Structures are given as C-alpha cells and as structure tokens.
Amino acid sequence: MSVLDKRSADQRHSRPEKEPGALPGSEAGDTTAGDTKSAREPSRSGRRGLPLALNAVSVALGIALWWALASAGFKLPTPPEVVSRAGTLISDGTLADDALASLTRVLIGFALGTAVAVPVGFLMGWYGILRGLIEPWIQFFRTIPPLAIIPLAVVAMGIDETPKIFVIFLAAFLACVISTFQGVVNVDRTLINAARVLGAGDATIFARVVVPASTPFILVGMRVGLGSAWATLVAAELIAAQEGLGYRMQNAQLYYDLPTIFVGLISIGILGLLMDRVLLLAERRLTRWQERR
Amino acid sequence: MTSTEAKISVQHVTKTFSLGRETFTALDDVSLDIANHEFVTVVGPSGCGKSTLMNILAGLETPTAGRALVDGAPVSGPGPERGVIFQQYALFPWLTVRQNVEFGLRTTGVPKAERRARAEHFIELVGLERFADALPKTLSGGMRQRCAIARAYAVDPSILLMDEPFGALDALTRVKLQEQLLKTWSQDKRTVLFITHDVDEAVFLANRVVVMAARPGRVYDVIDVDPAIVRDEAFRLSPEFAALRNRVWHSVYHQEGRTAALSGSHSSPS
Numbered sequence A: 001m002s003v004l005d006k007r008s009a010d011q012r013h014s015r016p017e018k019e020p021g022a023l024p025g026s027e028a029g030d031t032t033a034g035d036t037k038s039a040r041e042p043s044r045s046g047r048r049g050l051p052l053a054l055n056a057v058s059v060a061l062g063i064a065l066w067w068a069l070a071s072a073g074f075k076l077p078t079p080p081e082v083v084s085r086a087g088t089l090i091s092d093g094t095l096a097d098d099a100l101a102s103l104t105r106v107l108i109g110f111a112l113g114t115a116v117a118v119p120v121g122f123l124m125g126w127y128g129i130l131r132g133l134i135e136p137w138i139q140f141f142r143t144i145p146p147l148a149i150i151p152l153a154v155v156a157m158g159i160d161e162t163p164k165i166f167v168i169f170l171a172a173f174l175a176c177v178i179s180t181f182q183g184v185v186n187v188d189r190t191l192i193n194a195a196r197v198l199g200a201g202d203a204t205i206f207a208r209v210v211v212p213a214s215t216p217f218i219l220v221g222m223r224v225g226l227g228s229a230w231a232t233l234v235a236a237e238l239i240a241a242q243e244g245l246g247y248r249m250q251n252a253q254l255y256y257d258l259p260t261i262f263v264g265l266i267s268i269g270i271l272g273l274l275m276d277r278v279l280l281l282a283e284r285r286l287t288r289w290q291e292r293r
Numbered sequence B: 001m002t003s004t005e006a007k008i009s010v011q012h013v014t015k016t017f018s019l020g021r022e023t024f025t026a027l028d029d030v031s032l033d034i035a036n037h038e039f040v041t042v043v044g045p046s047g048c049g050k051s052t053l054m055n056i057l058a059g060l061e062t063p064t065a066g067r068a069l070v071d072g073a074p075v076s077g078p079g080p081e082r083g084v085i086f087q088q089y090a091l092f093p094w095l096t097v098r099q100n101v102e103f104g105l106r107t108t109g110v111p112k113a114e115r116r117a118r119a120e121h122f123i124e125l126v127g128l129e130r131f132a133d134a135l136p137k138t139l140s141g142g143m144r145q146r147c148a149i150a151r152a153y154a155v156d157p158s159i160l161l162m163d164e165p166f167g168a169l170d171a172l173t174r175v176k177l178q179e180q181l182l183k184t185w186s187q188d189k190r191t192v193l194f195i196t197h198d199v200d201e202a203v204f205l206a207n208r209v210v211v212m213a214a215r216p217g218r219v220y221d222v223i224d225v226d227p228a229i230v231r232d233e234a235f236r237l238s239p240e241f242a243a244l245r246n247r248v249w250h251s252v253y254h255q256e257g258r259t260a261a262l263s264g265s266h267s268s269p270s
C-alpha cells in the first residue's frame, strides 16, 4: 500500500477525470449513445488498398528522382550501377556475410538492451526510491551520443565484438527504459483503484494491471530502441571491424566507391524496416484491446 | 441513530489536501449515518467532495480527521463487502467482459468452475450475455457501465458505492440503468451510496438525498424520501416527485453563503 500511496502522491495533479489522451484506451469522451454496438470500425479492406498503392507510387517516384539526379551529373551512382554492384556483392557472398555480422550485433545488443530495460523501467516506475537513484544516470547517458562512448568502450573492452555490442546495447536500453518507465507512471489510477477495491494486492496489481497497461509503451520503446540500435551500428563498426554493413561502407568510402555505399545503405534500410514490421505486428497483436481512432 | 446500528457511519470526517504550500479542505467535518439496506444519494456541485467521501469509504483515501466505520469497524482499506463503481467505468481494457467480471473472483481465490458460473450469472443479470467475450472497446457506454456493475456484484458486496455511475450516459440509457439498479436493489437490498450531480436521479433513486456544498465540502441538507413510494414512471411524473425535485434543486443551486453551486461545469439537470 505504501508504494501505491507514493505513486498516487506523484500523480495527484493529473487526476484521471479528464486526462487528455494520457493513456491509450482511456475512457475520455465516450459519446456512443444507446445500447448498440458501436459502428466505429469501417470496412477494413477498402482502406488498405489505397495507401499501399500510394506507397508503391512514392517509391517509384523516389527512384525516378534519384535516377534523374544521377543522370543530371550529381555525384550519385545510377540505380543500375547499384543493382549490378549488389549482384556482385551477393554472388561473392560479401553481402550475406556483412548482413549476418551486422544483424547479429544489432540483435544481440537490442535483445540485451530490451531485456535489461523492461525490468529497470518497471522498477523505476514502481519504486520512487529506485527512480531517484537510477534516473540521473539514464538522463546523463541519454545526452551522450553513442559515438562518443566508443573511445571509452574500446579502451575498456578491447576491439572485439564486446564494445560494438555494448554501444548498441546502450542505445537500445536507453530508448526502451524511458518508455517502459513512462508506461508504468501513466497507468490509469482508476484502473489501479478498481483492482484494489476488487481485492487485489500489490503483486496482483503489478502483474494484472501495470504490466498489461504498460505493454503498449514497452512495445513503442522497443521499436524506438531498435531504430537506435541500427543507428548505432555504423558507429559501432568503426571499431576495427572485419566485416559488417557499416564496415563495408566505411571501407568503400576510402575508395570513393559510391555503389557499395548505396548497397550498404539500402541493406540497412531494408533490414531495419523488416525488423520494425515484425515488432509492429507483435504490437498490433498484443495491444488489440486498445481503442484506436 | 447511533453508530453501532448504522451500516456505514461517517463521523466528523475532515479531509485536506496539500497543494504545494497551501492546504485545501475537500471535506469539512462531515458526518453521515447510513442504515443497512438504505439507498442514499449524494448530490452537490462539482468539487464539493463527493468523490473524496466515496474514496474514503472505499478505503482508497484516509481521512485527515474523524473516522469512517463500516459495520462498526474503522475502514482501513478496500474490502470485499464494499463494491465500488466508478464514473469512468474503469474496466480493464485488455480483458473481455467475462474476464473483467471474474477479476474480483480471481483475486479472492474463487475456484475456476464457480468463478465461471458466478460470472455467467451476473453477466446475464445485466444483459450482456451476447457480449461476454467482447473487449470493452467494442461496447457502448451503457454496456460498459453494466459490465462494471456485474463486476462489482460478482464479489457479492453488501454495500455498493457508486460515484456518478451514469453521469456519462445519454438520458435514455441512464433512465434504463436507474430502473435496473432499483430492480436489483429491491431484491437484494444492498446498502447503496450513490453519488450524482443530477437532481432528478438523486430524487428518483433515494430513500434519502444528501445535499453537499463546496468550499469547504460539507453536508448542506438532508431530504428524506418516503421509502414506501414505488419508483416507476408514474412517480417520475408525479407532483410529489416535482415537489421533492424542487426542494433538492433549491438546496443544490441556491446554497447560502460563499458557495460555488453555479460556477461548476457540471451539466445542469433537465
């Protein structure tokens, strides 16, 4: 009870009566009249087709623009040059090796970052004392770009995989921990009260109210964390890497090899996008209960 | 009425909140006894401490001074004998109607089969059987509140504390739910403390209407309604009802002294 009281003291100024959109799924402004099932969800299929077509048009236009610029004499490789370079890099196995090396680093760093961030975020949101102890460090490290950590990481950890994974871990952790913490802090007081009057103790409230209520926040944090992980990858592969998409691009830079740089960029983009879609799918499944506009 | 025979007894309860350096008196020396099986409505301008009073009885807040007794024992936290229904429904949005109704039964360790049966019974009672496996987001406001009512009933409380439960609903749904509530109450005779800012609702439902005033929150007036009256449409349209309504209306909207009765943003009763 003491824990909850402390939380409530923090939250008192934003009483849940009319919190503008603080929590996904909050009840503000329910105008559904009568006792009929709300007909808020229009037919799905009709809405899906158009954006997809627009997406495709947009991609085609972008490539056309790129091609036009390259032909107009800008320092850009043309799409066919990039495609043929991609062909070579694929057939000699370089691209697959690089992609695998990078993917492994990102996945390990991201997985570790998330695995640590979620419990730490919960602890910070739940226990005021821990929040006070941990928060300054998180705020401090958040202001340091991962690139700036690299010299320290190399000196402290050597030049093998450890420092690379460490900086990716840090980036993913910082993004995810803040969001998890926000999720816990934003849990609707009324839901906690509702659980309490139904006989729930702290442990039950945590497991059956706080965890599900903060899931949307955690998943958003994971997606942001994944983005940060990819963003940090190239920096991480500055550290004496032998392979990896970032390494390949830096190497190509030495030889003004623009097509290879483009292949690297596009590969990172595609891999990042695919992983993001996977998380988005998980998010959709796990937060189906949320009210969406 | 002495406090020992009252089901609920609020004795000289004062509640202050500290806002920075200032303190705000939400409740000032409020006393109120509610007998077993009584249906009491509390009406008053917004900010007069109605929710604070209910939260104290629910065990969600503690009084700064005075005490609240339920069945003669001081309230020291929430308890299964007190069911609470919130204005914002407070359904767990990730649980289906059935899972919501079973929530309190799970926390109190009711075995699965019995849980199922009891949930089924109360879902039927509020007429949601077709929506037992629906998520709250697919329900209308009235259905959500019926689900919340089923959830509170499921743990079989002897007291119902209801904080503006129908406040967010349209007039027609509200009248329907009022009638349903009275029907169930006339069968099981729980003790009900029903908070509202709607004068009609307060008069229609109550054995006793408690009018509160704001700044500081206090009991301003108490109006008895003959419990023998049959609460049906005829009553709603009767001269007795009009007279009572008149009386309560004046008490709420023409409070003497430094009151803020008309400054609140609450919707005015029809």
Ligand SMILES: Nc1ncnc2c1ncn2[C@@H]1O[C@H](COP(=O)(O)OP(=O)(O)O)[C@@H](O)[C@H]1O
Residues within 6 Å of the ligand: A012, B017, B018, B019, B024, B025, B026, B045, B046, B047, B048, B049, B050, B051, B052, B053, B217
């Ligand atoms: N936790 C709190 N901290 C500070 N002020 C509060 C708190 N809870 C309620 N109040 C204030 O106490 C007064 C009474 O609130 P409340 O009981 O919600 O009134 P009502 O339900 O009658 O509208 C309001 O002015 C409100 O702002």
Ligand SMILES: [Mg+2]
Residues within 6 Å of the ligand: B050, B051, B052, B163, B164
């Ligand atoms: Mg209120």
